[in-house]
Amino acid sequence: MRYYFTPLEILPKVVILGCTHFPLIAHQIEGYFMEHFALSTPPLLIHSGDAIVEYLQQKYALKKNACAFPRIEFHASGDVIWLEKQAKEWLKL
Numbered sequence: 001m002r003y004y005f006t007p008l009e010i011l012p013k014v015v016i017l018g019c020t021h022f023p024l025i026a027h028q029i030e031g032y033f034m035e036h037f038a039l040s041t042p043p044l045l046i047h048s049g050d051a052i053v054e055y056l057q058q059k060y061a062l063k064k065n066a067c068a069f070p071r072i073e074f075h076a077s078g079d080v081i082w083l084e085k086q087a088k089e090w091l092k093l
Contacts, residue, residue, distance in 0.1 A: 011037045011043060023047050
């Protein structure tokens with residue numbers, strides 16, 4: 001975090017999480033800003049994935065929870081056991 005955020009001298013009011021994996025580290029991003037700027041509350045984090053979901057729901061009339069038991073399939077070019085562990089943690093499986 002320090003590498004990317006150290007040049008900031010003024011606390012941003014909003015941080016847009018523009019990549020799909022950023023929500024996975026949102027807590028660490030909040031923690032960095034709270035510690036670096038001695039805050040009691042972090043800046044607002046906007047998850048770009050939420051905006052994409054909203055757009056797709058409107059554009060294609062998709063419904064939330066349309067499938068009670070969604071099928072999730074993972075593919076890995078690396079350590080499959082590590083991926084399985086992380087997926088269970090991130091997705092609360």
